Amino acid sequence: MKPMAHLGVGIGWRPEIADAVERLDGLDWVEVVAENICPGHLPEALRRLRERGTRIVPHGVSLGLGGADRPDPEKLAALGERAVALGAPLVTEHIAFVRTSSPLLEAGHLLPVPRTRDALDVLCENVKIAQDALPVPLALENIAALFSWPGEEMTEGQFLTELVERTGVRLLIDVANLHTNRVNRGEDPAAVLDAIPLEALAYVHVAGGVERGGVWHDTHAHPVPPVVLDLLAELRSRVEPAGVLLERDDDFPPEAELAGELAAIREVVTAGGAVPQPAAPPPGTTLAPEREPRGACEAARTRVALGQAALLSALVAGTPVPEGFDRARIRVQARALAAKRADVVAKVAPELPGILGGRDPYREAFLAYAKHRPMTAGYRRDALDFAEHLLIQDLPADPAARRRLTAWWRERAGARPPRRIVRWARTLVGRAA
Structure with a gap:
């Protein structure tokens, strides 16, 4: 495995803080959510960063390499196009599943895969498919989780180690996610860091979160807490990371606070001097047992697929929680998924809260809709389906608001709102279901 190119200290680029990012002193690189950019029409602020030599790494969130289905060739091609357009040294994704195909359901969130032999076999094959399709190296991120799968056969460290040994994929270690899993799943971050092959480390994520009711929520909307910086120092005592990146996705603070967080990260990274780098195994060394043939x-x-479908259906469609899961934690996750779905739809369709009378009426209406209508085709389609659902129900009650919603829906759907007879038919079908 070749040494990773030096990245330095960076920040997650978001449109809301684009101007602040350009002004940050000593910024070495940025990471951008791959699905949020178009290769042929990069935002001007991002283009200026690239022109002045700032490295940009695309970070994917929708491949679902931990899912039961093989990776979507179109999604892989899109991720590769972004890497080429940005001149990126690598691309990154997550060890997670985000959807099921039978039934067709979208989580809208990164969900943990079980640490079982079956899940690892599927993940490894999916990673190899992705590696063959991508024009640059791939690194995968450990994710934060609210719950554990029953019947797991490996620790996090064992799972990540064998993944690297079997595929040669690099690791993106999120120390905030290690803290999240310590609180939520009782896992020891130091044990994970001790177990994983640090020679495979691509770079590191640092982010904030908040604890509510004994559950740590990895929000990316709060300041980085000291406990996460302590974990960064733990990692730094073992290896000198090629790059460390601050993630912030919401409730963006003033520019000075962002600069202060980056300074705190830089202080941890530069403390203690050089660290002996882990030696890569000799070429041809077999580190993992032989696995079953690909077929x-x-x-x-x-x-x-069966396990993931049962779980995701419980989370987004209200079906019974599968045996062995912590039902209280699954309820917490289900509420979190619905809340995130409402928030993201409000961002992609900001007119809807205004039409419905504000944030609270919008949220109440959307959560009522979401209870019986799982997402199946992304957030933009979800916004259209939500508007159509309201019109079918002759909502909003205010005629002027309903006319505004009709116009909004018609402009984006390219069709007339359903006639009353269609509304009745759909309502009856919904009741029968």
Whole structure:
């Protein structure tokens, strides 16, 4: 495995803080959510960063490499196009699943895969498919989770280590996620850092969160707490990371606070001097046991698909929680998914809260809709489906608001709102279901 190119200290680029990012002193690089940019029409602020030599790394959130299905070739091609357009040294994604195909459901969130042999076999095959399709190296991020899967066969460290040994993929270690999993799943971050092959480390994420009712929520909307900086120092005592990045996705603070967080990260990274770098194994060394032939993965895919479908259906469609899961934690996750869905739809369709009379009426209406209508095709489609649902129900009650909603829906859907007879038919079908 070749040494990772030096990145330095960076920040997650978001449109809301684009101007502040350009002014930050000593910024070495940025990471951008891959799905939020178009290769042929980069935002001017991002283009200026690239022109002045700031490295840009695309960070994907929708591949779902931990899912039971093989990666979508179109999504892989899109991620590769962004890497080329940005001149990126690598691309990154997550060890997570985000959807199921039977039934067709979208989580709208990164969900943990079970640490089982079946899930690892599926993940490894999906990673190899992705590596073959991408024009640059791939690194995968450990994710934060609110719950654990029953019947797990490996620790986080064992799972990540064998993933690297079998695929050669690099790791993006999020120390905030290590803290999240310590609080929510009782996992020891130091044990994970001790177990994983640090020679595979691509770079590191640092982010903030908040604890509510004994559950740590990885919000990316709060300041980085000292406990997360302590974990960064733990990692730094073992290896000198090629890059460290601050993530912030919401409730953006003043520019001075962002600069202060970056300074605190830089202080941790530069403290203590040089660290001996872990030696890579000699070429040809076999570190993992031989696995089953590729064709044998089909049975594993089927088993993984059944488990993920049962779980995701419980989270977004209200079906019974599968045996072995902590039901209280699944309820917390389900509420968090619905709340995130409402927030993201409000961002992609900011007119809707205004039409419905403000944030609170919008949120109440959307959460009532979401209870019976799982997302199946992304947030923009979800916004249209929500508006159509309201019109079918002859909502909003105010005629002027309903006319505004009709005009909004018609402009984006390219069709007339459903006639009353269609509304009745759809309502009856919904009741029968």
